[in-house]
Amino acid sequence: MGWSDKLWTASITVAPELRASQPSWQRRAIAVCQSRAFEILVISVIVLNAVTIGAQTYLEEGSSALQVLEVLDWPIVVFFGLELLVRFTAYGFNPRRFLANPWNVFDTIVVVVAGLPHMAQHVTVLRAVRLLRVARLLRIMPDVAVLMEGIRRAIAPAFSLGSIIALGTYIYAVLGYLLFADAVPERFGDIGEGMLTLFELLTLEGWNDILHDLRDASPYGLWYTIAFVICATYVVVNFVVGVIITSLEDAYEARRGVSEEDVMEMLQKMDVKIDSLQNEVDHLRRERPEA
Structure with a gap:
């Protein structure tokens, strides 16, 4: 077709x-x-x-x-x-x-x-x-149904990954409040401002301005910003992309028909059936009277 x-x-x-x-x-x-x-x-x-x-x-x-x-x-x-x-x-x-x-x-x-x-x-x-x-x-x-199915499959793992990101961002925001609240209140004056600042870092929107502000405010600013960008932006975002790609591959496999897991299951059932038939043949041979 x-x-x-x-x-x-x-x-x-x-x-x-x-x-x-x-x-x-x-x-x-x-x-x-x-x-x-x-x-x-x-x-x-x-x-x-x-x-x-x-x-x-x-x-x-x-x-x-x-x-x-x-x-x-x-x-x-x-x-x-x-x-x-x-x-x-x-x-x-x-x-x-x-x-x-x-x-x-x-x-x-x-x-x-x-x-x-x-x-x-x-x-x-x-x-x-x-x-x-x-x-x-x-x-x-074409393929819209497959894409929608891939998105549906990705919701559960993406939600779990999003929960991890939210928890990590909250912990990092508390740490940022303890380190920079007095020096840079517009960035980490409270938890809300801290999480908003980290969200900007997560999207890489104006992250260099945040880096310079925190570095000027504290000797920990450079390492704080770089660590969050590496862990959250590059590692976690790549995990999200990987989850989506895997879900789309599963959706395409499902559309093509039999998945790899189904094939393995059928092969295992065939092996069991073959062993059962072989046992029956051996049993008949033992019971067959000698000519």
């Missing part, structure tokens, strides 16, 4: 358990959802929606052109509502199965919120909802 094929098949997901035994109206809805013409139409409307949102930023409030673009938004809302209805039909009007797909939940929320009564009075909210419709382009990009 080429890149373009992945592009077209990734945009609208139909429940995998749907089979040809479904009613004819449901099969026709599935065919529509999986057709390339329908995909092109959906993408075109999303792009049109993005263009209208961008064009509105150049127009003044109350101008006739802005009013035209706002009126044009309602046919777009109706189209997305009809598209959602077609996909709901493809799922056999089964809400549980339809909402099991997170993208369907997202699309439903966007369409429903845009059609709520009195929403036109909340201009900022309405424009934010229009912007969310543009985000639907993510679902038609």
Whole structure:
């Protein structure tokens, strides 16, 4: 399957358990959802929606052109509502199965919120909802599902690593308060200022200014700053990158099908089965009467 094929098949997901035994109206809805013409139409409307949102930023409030673009938004809302209805039909009007797909939940929320009564009075909210419709382009990009799965897998280890970073930053902030509170109160006057200063060091934003301030204030300033930059910025950040890369590799392995762990497990089961069969053969040979 080429890149373009992945592009077209990734945009609208139909429940995998749907089979040809479904009613004819449901099969026709599935065919529509999986057709390339329908995909092109959906993408075109999303792009049109993005263009209208961008064009509105150049127009003044109350101008006739802005009013035209706002009126044009309602046919777009109706189209997305009809598209959602077609996909709901493809799922056999089964809400549980339809909402099991997170993208369907997202699309439903966007369409429903845009059609709520009195929403036109909340201009900022309405424009934010229009912007969310543009985000639907993510679902038609290749490998987005894999990236999202990689991020999901990275949440738990990244959270643990973030807890370690927060604890280390707190300890370092207390140490900085003890060393530099009197000399550089704007940097380490209290725990809050100290952690904010360390956060700047962690991002390497203006770290040389902090280094010079602390070095002028105390002979420990140079070693304090360098130690934190090396430990927190280079070592810990590389750990975070490593966690994300590992999670993405696991996600790609899962998409390809059988993972390395599954292969090892199957081989072990095969070894056990072979040993069992060999024992049965040996047992039959011992019990076979001699000719």
